[in-house]
Amino acid sequence: MDVSPFTASMGRAGVSGGGSASKDVTLEGLFGAHPAEKLSAGGAAFWEGDPAAHVFQLIEGCLRLYRILSDGRRAIIGFRFAGETLGVSCQDTYAYTAEAVTPVRFRRISRNRLQAVGEQQAAGLQRLVMMEMLNEMRAAQRHIIVLGQLGAEERVKDFLVSVALRTNVELKGPALIELPMTRLDIADYLGLTIETVCRAMSKLKRNGIIALPGRHSVVLRRIGDMSDMVDALDVVGPVASASVPASLPH
Amino acid sequence: MDVSPFTASMGRAGVSGGGSASKDVTLEGLFGAHPAEKLSAGGAAFWEGDPAAHVFQLIEGCLRLYRILSDGRRAIIGFRFAGETLGVSCQDTYAYTAEAVTPVRFRRISRNRLQAVGEQQAAGLQRLVMMEMLNEMRAAQRHIIVLGQLGAEERVKDFLVSVALRTNVELKGPALIELPMTRLDIADYLGLTIETVCRAMSKLKRNGIIALPGRHSVVLRRIGDMSDMVDALDVVGPVASASVPASLPH
């Protein structure tokens, strides 16, 4: 789940006001105390607009986070897999609905409690929460670039690789990944139609870049050929740094 | 600059560990102590990949935040106007380049100092920083929906309205707004080409929805007609709440 070497720039290590030692503060530790809850496929953990009383951690399964636009269109903001959190970046009310793609198990912790604990172990926990938000922010910026700059096939490739990276798959050689969500879910996430998503996948298959053993399975046969644009998107790039003219044709 | 009634859900009011009273902690207060710096149009406050040593607050002018993709395309993540902050959501290194659209004045504060102060007045400041990030997150989610779901004309309308909302313009009756950035900037931000942005604007003008007194000026003559989709995007919506079927044609 970790994405890059975290050295943390806000709230270094421990030592705060009158707090106790905050060594090995983990979200898992906090969530662990709470009972696991279950939800069957299609059920909602919460709805857009509900008071954002809790922060969640997904233990198992897959969730889709979405909003319904005034004209009925559905925009999927993101997906969540085992080990990932949701609700951290919500304010007074949830900014999206969280719905189970598969049966899921999760834990929740109330924001009040999170805050209370945070005031004890100040630096440690606050830093963790901050970390989560930074992660979400990075994901959002990446999503923005994908939607704004990439064509259909590129979007699908990016999606497949990102799922692979988030589900612990071995990236040496061909990687088998599961796509629990439907093609429509993927389309609503990528800003495409279901048909375009299908066609993009079919084309990748024709070109031998992926294989489709089953409806919800994909084999990434040549990950190298999928990261054309993709890897360049990860917020890291030292970039040539010098004064780049900035803008070739679109 | 404020966007909605803030009641804050993380870190209620004051009272933390051993901190002093944290009443009226404002970012302005912090930044105010530092000297204002200047930058002429085209200059960069920082580059993508630089160590994220500071957080900035823009006093005057307009900045564009962008990343260059491996193939040379430029993706503008956002713009910043007077009073807004940047760099808050960056981790070890800046995730984008910040470049002056117009001559700008700004202040900066080092993240180390921000953290140090934060450990004193814990709850108060941490909450402010959190608030900033939540704002950015909301903006990012909105941007995602705009890019994923809206057509060219809708995107341009949304952009114009958002600029109006961020620059204190009176929204009663016709509103005159300034667009310091170029059409190319707008295009790179909206995931369109410069020509498409022009055509969308020309069409809005033909339809009497806007007027274009000058290259960098726009008069919003009927804001009501511009908020079709727009207002529905603001993360608030109680929404019909009940179990909506979720998905009309795309």
Added chain:
DNA sequence: CGGGTGTTTGAAAGGCATCAAAAAGCGTGG
């Protein structure tokens, strides 16, 4: 008053959406 940059408009091409229908999974019940 020119050169240059930034903007606007036009014509043609391409990509994605839309409409339509066939194929493939998958759960259910016989």
Added chain:
DNA sequence: CCACGCTTTTTGATGCCTTTCAAACACCCG
């Protein structure tokens, strides 16, 4: 265990919207 019916996915044909390529126009500044 197989057949049926439903949902999901895939493929095909067509049209619209955005991009691309091209050129005219407007504005800023020296």
